Amino acid sequence: MSDEIVYGINAVTEALRGERKSFELFIAGSPDDRRLARIVQLANERGVAVRSRQKPDITRLAxxxxxxxxxxxxxxxxYSDLEDIIAATAAAEDALVLLLDSIQDPANLGSMVRSAACAGASGIVITKDRSVGVTPSVERVSAGAVETLPIARVTNLAQTLERLKEAGFWIYGLSDEASATIFRQKFSGKIALLVGNEGEGIRPLVRKGCDVILSIPLHGGVSSLNAAVAGSIALFEVVRQRELAVK
Structure with a gap:
C-alpha cells in the first residue's frame, strides 16, 4: 500500500502524536506562526524530515x-480489529461504541469520528462495502480524531452486531421512523449506537439485529437530520444521561 498525505494543522498534529510512522513534513508559512512552529517541533522530536514548500506545491500534494x-x-x-475493540472494553461496564452502516460522505464520517472521540467512545466500526474509509479528507474533518480511537472495518455488520451482543453490548439503531425517542430511552451498560446510510438509513438485515430502534424528535418543516448530526446528538444524549447518573 502507498503512503498517505495528511493535511491541516489539527490532523497533522495528531498524526505526529500518534503511532503511525511519519516520513516527511511539508510546511508553507511563517516561522513565527506558533501552530506551525509546534508542528515542526513535534516533527523534530520524532526525527521526521521537514521540507519548506510554497502553498501551491502543498495544494498539489494534498x-x-x-x-x-x-x-x-x-x-x-x-485499521483496528473488531476483537481488539471488544477486548479493550471487556472490563468497562459503560463502554460506548459507534457503528456506522454504509456512510459514504467523508465529511459525515470525519464529523462522527470527532464527535465519538469527544464523547469518550471506545471505538468505531465501519463497513468495508458501500462506505468511505479513513481518507485524508476524513482525517482533516475529524481534526485528527482518527488518531485517537480505534476504527475497525467489517465485511458483515449484521454478524458484528451479534458478536457485540455476545460481549454484553445493547444495540440501539437510529431511524426517523421509530416511535420511541432517544430522550425517553434509559441508556445504561455497554452501548453500541448504530447510524445508517445518509439516504437509505440502516439496511433491513442490519436493522433486525438491533435491540431497540430510536428516533430523534423533530419539529418544523424538515423531515430528517444529517447523519453526522443525528449520530452526534445520540452520542451526547448517552453522555448527558451518564453525567446525571454520577451526580
Whole structure:
C-alpha cells in the first residue's frame, strides 16, 4: 500500500502524536506562526524530515487547498480489529461504541469520528462495502480524531452486531421512523449506537439485529437530520444521561 498525505494543522498534529510512522513534513508559512512552529517541533522530536514548500506545491500534494500550509507523508491508516475493540472494553461496564452502516460522505464520517472521540467512545466500526474509509479528507474533518480511537472495518455488520451482543453490548439503531425517542430511552451498560446510510438509513438485515430502534424528535418543516448530526446528538444524549447518573 502507498503512503498517505495528511493535511491541516489539527490532523497533522495528531498524526505526529500518534503511532503511525511519519516520513516527511511539508510546511508553507511563517516561522513565527506558533501552530506551525509546534508542528515542526513535534516533527523534530520524532526525527521526521521537514521540507519548506510554497502553498501551491502543498495544494498539489494534498489534492486540496484546505491544508493550512502543512502536510505530512505517513504510512496508510491502520485499521483496528473488531476483537481488539471488544477486548479493550471487556472490563468497562459503560463502554460506548459507534457503528456506522454504509456512510459514504467523508465529511459525515470525519464529523462522527470527532464527535465519538469527544464523547469518550471506545471505538468505531465501519463497513468495508458501500462506505468511505479513513481518507485524508476524513482525517482533516475529524481534526485528527482518527488518531485517537480505534476504527475497525467489517465485511458483515449484521454478524458484528451479534458478536457485540455476545460481549454484553445493547444495540440501539437510529431511524426517523421509530416511535420511541432517544430522550425517553434509559441508556445504561455497554452501548453500541448504530447510524445508517445518509439516504437509505440502516439496511433491513442490519436493522433486525438491533435491540431497540430510536428516533430523534423533530419539529418544523424538515423531515430528517444529517447523519453526522443525528449520530452526534445520540452520542451526547448517552453522555448527558451518564453525567446525571454520577451526580
Amino acid at each position: 489534492g486540496s487547498d484546505h491544508h493550512q500550509g502543512v502536510a505530512l507523508r505517513v504510512e496508510p491508516f491502520p
